[in-house]
Each structure stands twice: as C-alpha cells, then as structure tokens.
Amino acid sequence: MPPMIETRAKSQNDVGTFAVRDIKKGAVILRECPFVADLQRIMIHFHTDPAPTGDPAIDAEIRSLKREVESAIHDRQCDLSRMAETTANGGDVADDRRPPPRARAALDKLNELAVRHEFDSRPESIQEKWLSLHDAFRVIPSGSESPVGISGLVSPKGRRINDTIGTSLGKTGTGKNSGRFSVRTARKDESGVITMEDLWIKRENLTTVYGTCRSNSFLSGMLFERACRINHSCRPNAVLMPVEKLIRYLEHKFGDRIPPDLMLAPGEPNEHAVLSDREIRAGEEISLNYLGSRDESRSTEARREILLQKYGFNCECEACERRECC
Numbered sequence: 038m039p040p041m042i043e044t045r046a047k048s049q050n051d052v053g054t055f056a057v058r059d060i061k062k063g064a065v066i067l068r069e070c071p072f073v074a075d076l077q078r079i080m081i082h083f084h085t086d087p088a089p090t091g092d093p094a095i096d097a098e099i100r101s102l103k104r105e106v107e108s109a110i111h112d113r114q115c116d117l118s119r120m121a122e123t124t125a126n127g128g129d130v131a132d133d134r135r136p137p138p139r140a141r142a143a144l145d146k147l148n149e150l151a152v153r154h155e156f157d158s159r160p161e162s163i164q165e166k167w168l169s170l171h172d173a174f175r176v177i178p179s180g181s182e183s184p185v186g187i188s189g190l191v192s193p194k195g196r197r198i199n200d201t202i203g204t205s206l207g208k209t210g211t212g213k214n215s216g217r218f219s220v221r222t223a224r225k226d227e228s229g230v231i232t233m234e235d236l237w238i239k240r241e242n243l244t245t246v247y248g249t250c251r252s253n254s255f256l257s258g259m260l261f262e263r264a265c266r267i268n269h270s271c272r273p274n275a276v277l278m279p280v281e282k283l284i285r286y287l288e289h290k291f292g293d294r295i296p297p298d299l300m301l302a303p304g305e306p307n308e309h310a311v312l313s314d315r316e317i318r319a320g321e322e323i324s325l326n327y328l329g330s331r332d333e334s335r336s337t338e339a340r341r342e343i344l345l346q347k348y349g350f351n352c353e354c355e356a357c358e359r360r361e362c363c
C-alpha cells in the first residue's frame with residue numbers, strides 16, 4: 038500500500054504532515070503507539086507521593102514546591118474572603134478560578150521535575166525521539182546541567198551533530214557568543230572513539246525535555262513520533278483515537294458486517310489511529326484539534342489563548358483567520 042502522507046518542512050521553522058494522494062472520509066491515515074504513554078499519571082504521582090523519586094534532595098525540593106502551592110492558594114482564599122467582606126454591600130469579587138500565579142509557577146516546576154525524572158529513566162533511543170520533537174518554548178534551564186536536543190545546525194566543516202542529544206551546561210555566552218548556550222556534545226568517530234566538545238549554540242537550534250513535552254503531549258500525556266508532527270487546526274480534517282475504541286465503534290455500527298475496506302487488525306496496547314474526518318485532497322495538510330472534543334463552541338480569542346498557553350503558538354488556521362466560533 039503506497040503511503041498516504043508525508044511529513045515535510047512548511048517553512049524554516051515549521052514542519053507539517055501532508056496527504057500525498059486523495060484520502061476518503063473515515064480512512065485510517067496512520068497507526069502508531071506512543072513512545073511515552075503515561076505522563077499525566079506520572080505527574081499525579083509526583084503531586085501525591087511524599088517521596089516520588091527516592092532521591093532525598095529532589096524529594097525535598099518537591100515537598101517545598103507543594104508547600105508553596107498550598108500557601109499561595111491559602112493566601113488567595115484569605116484575600117478573596119477579605120474582598121467579599123469589604124464588598125458585602127453588593128460589590129463584585131473577581132471570580133478567577135485558576136490557581137494564583139505563584140501557585141501556577143510552583144505547579145509548573147513540579148511538573149517539569151516529574152517529566153525530567155521520567156525522561157532520565159528512558160533509554161537513549163527514546164530520549165532521542167523525545168528531543169527531536171518541536172519545542173515551542175525553548176526555555177533552557179540556567180545554572181544546572183540539562184539534556185537538550187540539537188537540530189538545524191549548519192557546520193562549515195560538515196561536522197554532523199544534528200538530531201543528537203547534548204548537555205546544556207546552564208551558561209549563556211557573552212561577546213560574540215551572546216545569546217548562545219554552552220552545550221557539551223559527544224561525537225563518535227568510525228572506530229567508536231567518543232570525543233567531547235563544548236559548543237556555543239543558539240536557542241533556535243535547541244530543544245528541551247519539558248518544552249517538547251508541553252508542545253506535543255496529547256490527551257493524557259502521550260508523545261508520538263509521527264502523530265505529534267501533525268499540526269493543529271480549529272477545524273481539523275482528522276481525529277486521533279485509540280485503535281481499540283475505533284474497532285468497538287465499527288462493531289457497534291456494522292455488527293459483523295464491517296465493510297472490508299474498513300476492517301482493522303487488532304491494536305497493540307495503547308496503539309492509536311489517525312482517521313480522516315472528511316475527504317482530503319492530495320497536497321492538503323493533515324490537521325488535528327489539540328483542544329480535544331468539546332461540548333461548547335469557543336470564540337477565536339478563547340481558542341487562541343488556550344493554544345498559546347498550553348502549546349505555545351498563535352493559531353492561524355482558517356477558522357481563526359475568519360474569526361469563526363468553533
């Protein structure tokens with residue numbers, strides 16, 4: 038079966054997935070198992086377990102962050118009840134249900150530690166896939182060592198260090214290296230000898246563990262090698278769903294008379310399918326809705342704000358350009 042899709046550059050910094058032939062509505066475009074499947078469960082474990090890593094220093098940092106969250110929420114509640122008292126004669130109290138900024142910052146740091154702990158436990162082949170994904174945030178931690186992905190470098194000597202993992206040493210450059218980050222790279226020659234080298238690399242050529250995770254994780258925290266390279270649209274032409282759920286849907290719809298072209302082999306545990314949601318023409322970009330299925334329609338501003346906060350991009354899909362609710 039010839040491939041239905043290809044992933045290629047859309048612009049210098051953007052990759053997209055495109056149909057290489059016409060695709061019928063309901064066709065399975067891609068089947069794939071996530072290479073990381075359970076980030077949400079891991080984050081919850083970090084929030085609830087008093088010593089989730091077993092490393093006394095990191096566990097102490099985690100407990101301190103949890104105290105920070107609790108104290109920020111407590112302070113907010115005190116502020117709100119004080120405001121309610123002073124406006125008891127009918128004034129409005131701002132009803133912002135999100136955690137206060139100080140608590141959000143601590144929660145974010147807690148999630149970052151959980152994701153980093155998970156990354157460190159994975160084999161190098163998985164770490165390379167992880168760091169090869171798009172990073173919309175590129176916040177390089179300062180003052181401490183952290184793994185980074187390296188891509189898009191053009192070396193005048195033809196030395197190839199792209200698509201590999203380096204270690205950011207937590208230092209930024211000055212003078213001619215201003216705006217660059219110190220990264221330790223390892224190069225293996227043909228005889229297997231490894232040479233370490235420290236390079237100054239621009240932010241745009243680096244990806245981070247937490248940034249790639251935030252930019253790409255689907256549903257309950259899954260990372261896919263190929264499906265994560267499908268861009269978002271508020272009016273998508275494809276959907277992502279577990280293969281088992283799709284098979285159950287087809288059985289429900291057709292009983293034991295599933296049309297042969299819709300028959301699916303059983304899935305691996307956690308295997309997902311990207312399914313066309315309408316006819317797609319050759320050359321058209323494949324898109325998914327990162328906002329998930331929704332009961333209510335949202336304004337362009339509301340969708341853009343969520344996408345910018347959560348995934349780090351400003352949506353310029355057709356629906357957003359036409360300012361449509363969806």
Ligand SMILES: [Zn+2]
Nearest residue numbers: 271352354357
């Ligand atoms: Zn949009």
